[in-house]
Amino acid sequence: MKAYYDFEEITSMENLQLKVSSYGAVLRYGDKVLVTDIAWKGFAAAVYEFVESPEEDGLADIECRLSLLEMTDEVFEDGGHAIAWCMEKAK
Numbered sequence: 001m002k003a004y005y006d007f008e009e010i011t012s013m014e015n016l017q018l019k020v021s022s023y024g025a026v027l028r029y030g031d032k033v034l035v036t037d038i039a040w041k042g043f044a045a046a047v048y049e050f051v052e053s054p055e056e057d058g059l060a061d062i063e064c065r066l067s068l069l070e071m072t073d074e075v076f077e078d079g080g081h082a083i084a085w086c087m088e089k090a091k
Contacts, residue, residue, distance in 0.1 A: 003075045005037060005044035010051075013062040025079060033066055034086035042075025045082035047089045 008015070016026045016035055024037030033048040048066035057064060070089050076082040 003039050003042065003044035003072050005039040005071075007035070007044070007046040007068055007071045009068050011048070011066050011068075012064060013066065016048075016066075017062070023079065025083065027083065028061065029087065029090055032069070032090040034083055034090060036076075036079045036082035036086065038079075039075055042077060043079050043082040044072060044075060045086050046071035047086050 013026055013028065013033055016033070020026055020035065020037045024035070024043075027034045031050055033050070034045070035048065036043050036045045047069045049069050050064055051067045052059070052064040054061050054064060072082070072085060076085065
């Protein structure tokens, strides 16, 4: 089943935290950010990478820009499986 969730191309951890519901998660994983949230009939997932760093900008890591690397086309049965997919893609 297709995941109907709108992951932005460019965002920040701060913006993702505001968008993701209490069922989802925004997790920093090294130089990547893993995201999952409830979608229609399951959980959607995406992996972002940092395009800025706190050292470059003087911003906190949650304010640095992120670029979408990959998002799932299908839904997962729960958030744990969605994050497992993200971790595999973030390698």
